[in-house]
Amino acid sequence: MPLPIEDLWAVSPEIWLAGLGLLLLVLDLFVPSGRKAIVGWAAAAGLTLGLVPILGLVGVTPRTVFFGTYVVDGFAIFFKIVAVASTVLVILSAMDVLRGQTQFEGEMYILLTFTALGLSLMAGSADLIMVVLSIEFVSLCSYVMAGYFKADRRGNEAGLKYFLFGAGASAVMIYGFSILYGLTGQTSLYAIASALSGAPRPAVVVALVMALAGIGFKVSMVPFHQWTPDVYEGAPTPVAAFLSVASKAAGFAVLLRLLAVAFASAPVDWITLIAGLSAVTMTVGNLLALPQRNIKRMLAYSSISHAGFLLMGVAAYAGEFAQGLLYYILAYAFTNLGAFFVAVTVGQRLGTDDIPAYAGLGERAPALAWLMALFMLSLTGIPPTAGFVGKFYIFGAAVQNGLIWLAAIGVVNSVIALYYYVGVIRAMFLMPPASAGPVGQPAALQLALGITGLGTLAAGLFPQPFVTLVSAASLLLRF
């Protein structure tokens, strides 16, 4: 059976990303050390151009390609845009950090490019083998990037811990998938969906729980979240930003596709299970974030609690309504990347990640401080920021689908979260600076900060265009 040529068009974004990665590998050979930022700019430009084939697929008829192993639909396209765009921003923020820290600067940009490829593949996988392969693709790159600064003891620990947790979680997930294969005799998610409706319940539950272990690890869902604070603190800050946004978003793409397609008619109530996990995840993340003094650890626990909010969107994904989840991911991507980029700037210039070091930032770097305040308010969910609209939509979706108790827990958690987010704002504006002098920012980082800040404001003030975009993207091919 020959491969239809249209199938190659359907994966043109992936072909572009793969080719770009290989080209950068060759380019890196010819760029002298000390000028490796060229590779970074080339990667950023190439990835930005990679948005063109992705946007070219917008409005495509949802269908499976490559003999049912891959799928193109609005849902996958949305997550590809998020993956590629956040990779570009992370590369921009990483340039200043990597310079002089490692002789393998060029390889980091190449790894990030390939990771964007892996994330795109995660968004479109329609086959158990492809799901495992693309998750491992991203994981392997992430382990390496987390342990990238080999001279830093915390970096070593981050890389090793991330690897051990990740390898264990994916082994459990693969075992769960093997049970799923045994129950259906199929590896395609769409074929599994129809075969699973008559399957015996206990085995389906075991398969689901084991599969959730692997994916829950990637999105840092409680109880698979323990690695998150250590890895975010120890990894280079841009990598932490990348893990908290791009990997997490792609993990949710896989999770939702697996549940909404393969487990659609399975004899197991996954909506209640996910709703329960959502409540636990957002509460645990929030409570552990309260006493943190390190900005990266605080953002790590806050990202766990946001995983809980996103799980609420997954649980509320009924019928044709993925908008809550998708809008939240969009808002979260802008906001959290921005917050991490401020942490990158401060960490680079002041050499510390402690929140008390942010004291007096309002005087020393007003623009930076105001941006950070904006991101903190957006993470809390206060208007007129993107986070508010995201929370509004996700709570709305939950209420609409009869999960009022979950929405109530979400509201309570948002109020608790206000405490630690406002703590940062208080340090920046109300506490006296420890030392005087302005805090400089490199151009690439300014660009990244500007884009995320603008996005956070725009998605909060003018939500309508974004809502239209998200509604167009919420189409998930089910059968």
Added chain:
Amino acid sequence: MTLGLTHFLVLSTLLFCLGLFAMLTRRNAVAILMGVELMLNAANINLVAFNKYVAPGALNGQVFALVVITLAACEAGVGLALVMSAYRNLETVHVDEINVMKW
């Protein structure tokens, strides 16, 4: 009594649980990795056995198993590199001694 699917499932369950036990109790990062390899092998036994008894029409299970073996090799390569780089700096590979950051 003839050889059937259940025999293979029992073997794979025991192997998976032994691997998980190594993950939970071992201090040495390399030993934990060995536990992960046992778990992956257990999954592979499942996949190949189901391929024969449940879905002999296509070779998806065996293809899946081959992919898992490849991924295990990749994981071992990257993981052992991380172990080496951690050992150079921290002078230990025992995970309960590796806590520069508080849990």
Added chain:
Amino acid sequence: MGQLAAFIILSVVTLVSAVVVVASQNIVRSALSLIPTLLGIAGVYILLQAEYVAGIQVLIYAGAITVLILFVIMLTEHGTGARFRQVNEQVLPGTIAVAVLAALLMAVFFGTAWPRAAGTLPQYTATSIGTTFLTSAILVFIVTSFVLLVALMGAIVIARRER
């Protein structure tokens, strides 16, 4: 009957050496007994008519991965590692948890009516696997090569010293 006897022998070899892998206080002994475990599993694959998977298992698992693990142990544990305590304080809770899980999984597996199909596998699976990889699993095949590339790159970057 002959098949069942072969299976029992292979299982005993696999499980006994797997117990040594997870329980031995000498890390080198653990790593070495990984070899009979993996070879026993290769034998199980042959019983399941998966001779190609069995061959790959011997080459990659029993050959490459085990040697890699042994090398790293030699480099990091001052030779044998016999001087170090190898287990943490979670042996008892770990044993209980794993035993419960094993019982649970067995109960589920025995209680499940697997959808057995009557057909037979091809006589030699190697050619069919090749055909599958180049037709219906072509995307899997291509992506696997990229995964190998990034793993290679990542391992080199991490294992090399900074100048």
